[in-house]
Amino acid sequence: MEKEAVKTLKSAKTLNTAREAGYFGKKMLMGAIKAQEEGRMIGWSMVTWWQGDFIAKALGIHLVYPENYGAFCASVRKAEPYLELADSEGFPNTLCGYARNCLGFAKSLKDNDYVIPEGAPGGGLAKPAVMIASGTACDARYKWFQSLGRYLDDVPVWTLELPQPGVKEYFLEGNKEKNVQFVVKELREFVSFLENLTQKKMDYDKLSEMLDQAFKTLRLAHEVDLLRKAVPSPMVSQDFWSVMLPHLYLPDDPEAYAFYQRVYEEVKHKVDNKIGAIPNEKYRVMFSELPPWHSVGFFDELAQRFGIAMVIESWNYHAPTPMPEEEIGGISDPLEIIARLTYHKGREHNHVAREFDTSPGYFNAAYLQWAQDYRADGLIAHPLMSCRPATYTLMETRNRLEEKLKVPGVIVPGDIVDLRVFNIDEGFSKVEAFIETMDHYRELRKQAGMAW
Amino acid sequence: MDANKKGLAKANEIYNSRGAYAREVKKQGKRVFGYFCCYPPIELLSALDIVPVRILGDMDEPITLADNCLPPVMCIFCRSAFDIGMKGQYDYFDGFVGAHACDGAERTSFIWSNYIKSPCNFHLDIPHTTHNSAVDFFKEQIEYFKAELEKSAGEEIKPEALRKAISDHNHQRALVRQLYELRKPDPPLLTGTEMLKILIAIMGMSVAEGNLLLTEVIGEVKTRENVQEKKRRLMIWGSLIDNAVFTELIESSGLNIVIEDTAIGTRPFWHDIVETEDPLQGVAEHYLKEVLCPRTFRDSGSNYAQDSDSRFGYLRDFAKYWKVDGVFANIIRNCDVHGYEAPVVKDYLTDLGLPVIMIEQDYSTTSLASLRTRFQAFAETIGS
Numbered sequence: 001m002e003k004e005a006v007k008t009l010k011s012a013k014t015l016n017t018a019r020e021a022g023y024f025g026k027k028m029l030m031g032a033i034k035a036q037e038e039g040r041m042i043g044w045s046m047v048t049w050w051q052g053d054f055i056a057k058a059l060g061i062h063l064v065y066p067e068n069y070g071a072f073c074a075s076v077r078k079a080e081p082y083l084e085l086a087d088s089e090g091f092p093n094t095l096c097g098y099a100r101n102c103l104g105f106a107k108s109l110k111d112n113d114y115v116i117p118e119g120a121p122g123g124g125l126a127k128p129a130v131m132i133a134s135g136t137a138c139d140a141r142y143k144w145f146q147s148l149g150r151y152l153d154d155v156p157v158w159t160l161e162l163p164q165p166g167v168k169e170y171f172l173e174g175n176k177e178k179n180v181q182f183v184v185k186e187l188r189e190f191v192s193f194l195e196n197l198t199q200k201k202m203d204y205d206k207l208s209e210m211l212d213q214a215f216k217t218l219r220l221a222h223e224v225d226l227l228r229k230a231v232p233s234p235m236v237s238q239d240f241w242s243v244m245l246p247h248l249y250l251p252d253d254p255e256a257y258a259f260y261q262r263v264y265e266e267v268k269h270k271v272d273n274k275i276g277a278i279p280n281e282k283y284r285v286m287f288s289e290l291p292p293w294h295s296v297g298f299f300d301e302l303a304q305r306f307g308i309a310m311v312i313e314s315w316n317y318h319a320p321t322p323m324p325e326e327e328i329g330g331i332s333d334p335l336e337i338i339a340r341l342t343y344h345k346g347r348e349h350n351h352v353a354r355e356f357d358t359s360p361g362y363f364n365a366a367y368l369q370w371a372q373d374y375r376a377d378g379l380i381a382h383p384l385m386s387c388r389p390a391t392y393t394l395m396e397t398r399n400r401l402e403e404k405l406k407v408p409g410v411i412v413p414g415d416i417v418d419l420r421v422f423n424i425d426e427g428f429s430k431v432e433a434f435i436e437t438m439d440h441y442r443e444l445r446k447q448a449g450m451a452w
Numbered sequence: 453m454d455a456n457k458k459g460l461a462k463a464n465e466i467y468n469s470r471g472a473y474a475r476e477v478k479k480q481g482k483r484v485f486g487y488f489c490c491y492p493p494i495e496l497l498s499a500l501d502i503v504p505v506r507i508l509g510d511m512d513e514p515i516t517l518a519d520n521c522l523p524p525v526m527c528i529f530c531r532s533a534f535d536i537g538m539k540g541q542y543d544y545f546d547g548f549v550g551a552h553a554c555d556g557a558e559r560t561s562f563i564w565s566n567y568i569k570s571p572c573n574f575h576l577d578i579p580h581t582t583h584n585s586a587v588d589f590f591k592e593q594i595e596y597f598k599a600e601l602e603k604s605a606g607e608e609i610k611p612e613a614l615r616k617a618i619s620d621h622n623h624q625r626a627l628v629r630q631l632y633e634l635r636k637p638d639p640p641l642l643t644g645t646e647m648l649k650i651l652i653a654i655m656g657m658s659v660a661e662g663n664l665l666l667t668e669v670i671g672e673v674k675t676r677e678n679v680q681e682k683k684r685r686l687m688i689w690g691s692l693i694d695n696a697v698f699t700e701l702i703e704s705s706g707l708n709i710v711i712e713d714t715a716i717g718t719r720p721f722w723h724d725i726v727e728t729e730d731p732l733q734g735v736a737e738h739y740l741k742e743v744l745c746p747r748t749f750r751d752s753g754s755n756y757a758q759d760s761d762s763r764f765g766y767l768r769d770f771a772k773y774w775k776v777d778g779v780f781a782n783i784i785r786n787c788d789v790h791g792y793e794a795p796v797v798k799d800y801l802t803d804l805g806l807p808v809i810m811i812e813q814d815y816s817t818t819s820l821a822s823l824r825t826r827f828q829a830f831a832e833t834i835g836s
Contacts, residue, residue, distance in 0.1 A: 090795035135580035143792035149756040159749040166575030185585040359562040392559035
C-alpha cells in the first residue's frame with residue numbers, strides 16, 4: 001500500500017535529441033545480450049571516466065555498466081525487488097542503491113544458474129568474465145565488485161587507481177606529474193591483466209583510433225555545455241541526464257559523435273534564436289549531485305510552477321574541459337593520453353578550489369566556477385541517501401556558494417534508486433520557500449556589484 | 453594529571469582526559485599533531501619529536517556544529533570527530549594530518565582543513581590497491597608529507613632519527629602484542645575495556661611515554677589473578693570502538709572481549725615496519741600492505757573461497773589462538789568499507805563454525821542500552 005502511494009514523475013524533456021538518447025541505453029543493454037549469445041567476453045565496469053573503457057573494448061571485451069543499470073531499474077521502478085534481495089542477504093540498507101540493486105540482481109542470476117531471469121529489467125545483465133572496479137569517487141565502486149564474489153564466484157576484479165590529492169598537495173612541485181605517471185604504470189598493468197585474460201595482444205593503433213573518436217565526442221559534448229551559458233537557458237538538466245549517457249559510456253562510438261552533432265545543432269539553434277528550454281525562465285538554478293532517476297519530472301514541475309530552469313548540474317558526469325596543449329601535445333602513447341584525460345577530468349577545477357580555499361575540484365569547486373559562468377541564482381543540493389559519498393561535500397558546496405558568491409542553496413534529500421526515500425511534496429515545499437531566498441540573494445549580488 | 457599514577461591507573465586517567473594530557477605535553481614545549489585513522493605514518497612525527505594524537509569522536513556528545521557541514525547520512529564517527537573539532541576539543545593541534553583512508557575520512561579531512569585551521573595541514577593520498585606501483589606512489593606521497601613536515605618544523609628529518617622512530621614504534625607494536633598475549637588465558641588477564649583505554653591512551657602520547665606506560669601495564673597485569681570471571685570469549689571485527697561504555701556493556705553481557713580486529717585494536721600494531729635501507733620504503737610497504745582495513749583492495753585468489761581465505765585467514769588464526777567462541781561484527785552506521793565486507797566476513801567465519809552477531813550501530817552511548825539484550829542473547833547462544 002505504501003509503495004502505491006509514492007508519486008513518481010517522468011520528465012518530458014525539452015530537446016528532441018534528448019528524447020532520442022534512450023537509444024544508447026538500449027544499445028548498451030542489447031549489445032551485451034548479443035555479445036553473450038555470440039560468445040564474446042563481457043565485462044562489468046564502473047564508470048571510470050574513460051580510464052578503463054577503451055582499453056577493455058580494444059581487447060574485444062563488451063562492457064556493461066551496473067551503475068547505469070541501477071539508474072535504469074530505478075527509472076522503470078523495478079529496483080525495489082533487488083534492493084530487498086540485497087537487504088535479505090545481509091548487506092546494510094545504507095549502502096549505495098546502485099550496488100544494492102546489482103547485488104540483488106547478481107543473487108537472482110546465481111539462483112537461476114547464471115541464466116538471466118525472465119522479466120529482468122532491460123533484458124538484465126549477462127554474467128561477466130571480468131569486473132573493472134574503480135578507486136575514483138567512492139569506496140563502493142571497488143568494494144561492491146569485490147563483494148560480488150559471493151555470487152560471481154570466479155570472476156576476477158581489477159581495481160583501477162586514480163590519485164585524489166588535496167588541493168595544496170596537487171600543487172606541490174612535481175606531484176601532479178607523479179600522479180599521472182602512477183596512473184600510466186597502473187594502466188600498463190591493467191593491459192597485461194586483460195591480455196592474459198583475453199589471450200589477445202593489445203592493438204595500440206586501434207586504441208589510438210578509439211581515443212581520437214572519443215576526444216572528438218567529448219569536445220563536442222563540452223561545447224554543448226558552453227552553449228548552455230546563454231540566457232535563457234537553451235537546455236536543462238532533464239535533457240542533460242538523458243544526453244550524458246553516450247559521452248560517458250560510448251564516446252568512442254561514431255554514433256555518439258553523430259548524436260552530439262545533432263544535440264549541438266539543436267541547442268545552437270535555440271541559442272541563436274533566444275529560445276529558452278522552458279517558457280518563462282525566472283530563476284537559473286544549478287543541481288548537485290545525481291537526480292532522483294525515478295522522478296526526474298520533478299524538475300519539469302519546478303519549471304512550470306516557479307519558472308526554474310536547471311541550467312547546469314552533476315559535474316562528475318560532464319565531459320571535461322579540453323586539456324591544455326602543453327599537457328597533451330606531443331604525447332603519442334595512448335595509455336598516457338588516457339591517464340591524462342581521466343586525471344584531468346577529476347582535477348580540472350583545482351585552480352578554482354585554490355582561489356576559493358575550498359575542497360578539491362572534484363567536490364565543490366566546479367559549482368563555484370559554474371555559478372559565475374551560468375549566472376546561477378541558486379543551487380538545489382540533492383543528498384542521496386544511498387550514494388552517500390557523493391553527498392558528503394554538498395553542504396560545504398552550499399556554504400561556500402553563499403559565502404563567496406552570494407548564491408544560496410537548498411537541500412532536497414532523495415535517492416538515485418530508492419523512490420521510497422524521496423518525498424516529492426516536501427521537495428516542492430522547500431523549493432517554494434527557496435524562491436524568496438533566491439530573490440533576497442539576487443538583491444545582495446546586485447548591491448555588491450556582482451555580474452549577475 | 454597525577455604524576456604518581458602508573459600503569460593501568462595512568463592509562464585510565466589519560467583515557468579520561470586526553471585533551472588535558474595533550475595540553476600538558478604542549479606546556480612542556482612539545483608540538484602536537486592530530487591525525488586521522490591508521491594510515492598516516494606517525495613515525496615521521498616522532499622523528500621530529502612531535503606528539504601524534506589520533507583523532508577520535510565522542511559517543512557521548514550530541515552532534516550539533518557538524519550538521520552545518522557534514523550531512524546526517526555520513527559516517528557518524530567522522531561527523532562526531534569533526535563536530536568536537538569544531539567545538540574546540542582539538543584546539544591544541546599544531547598540525548593536522550588528513551588521510552584518504554576511506555570516503556568519510558577523506559571528505560572529513562578536506563572539510564576539517566577548510567574549517568578548523570591548523571598551522572600545518574597535510575592530506576595524505578593513499579592508493580586503493582597493493583600493486584607495486586601503488587607502493588611506489590604511496591612512498592612518493594609520504595616523501596611529500598615528510599618535506600612539508602620538515603618545512604613546518606624548520607628542521608630536516610635525519611635518517612638516523614627516522615630509523616630510531618621506526619624502531620621505537622616497532623617496539624610499541626611488540627609491547628601491544630605482548631598485551632594481547634595476556635588475553636589468551638581463560639579468563640583473560642586484561643579486559644577488553646582496559647585494553648581499549650590503554651590503546652587510546654598511547655595514541656595520544658609520545659612513543660617513548662607510550663612505551664613506558666605499556667611496560668608498566670604489562671608488568672602490572674602479569675601479576676594479576678582472577679581479574680574477571682570466565683565467560684564466552686569474543687572477537688570484535690569491524691568499525692572502531694573508541695568508548696569504554698560500549699566495551700563495558702559487552703563485557704557485562706556475559707562475554708569477555710579477547711581480541712579486536714579494528715582500527716583501535718590489532719590493525720595498527722600487528723606487523724612491524726621492516727627496517728629497509730631507505731626507511732620510507734619499509735614505511736610505505738607497511739602502511740599500505742599490512743594495515744588490514746578493508747578500505748584497501750587486495751588481489752587474492754581465483755574464486756570466492758580462496759579470496760576469502762586469503763583476505764581473512766588471519767581472523768581464523770586469531771580465533772584459534774585466542775580460543776574465540778563468537779564474533780561481533782561491529783559496523784558504525786554508514787561505514788561503507790565494513791558494510792560491503794560484513795556478509796563476506798560472516799560467510800567466512802560461519803563456515804569456520806564461529807557464530808557471528810552483526811550489528812549496525814549509531815555511534816552514540818544513548819543508543820547502546822538497546823544492544824544489551826542482543827549481546828546477552830548472543831552469549832547464551834554461543835554458550836549452548
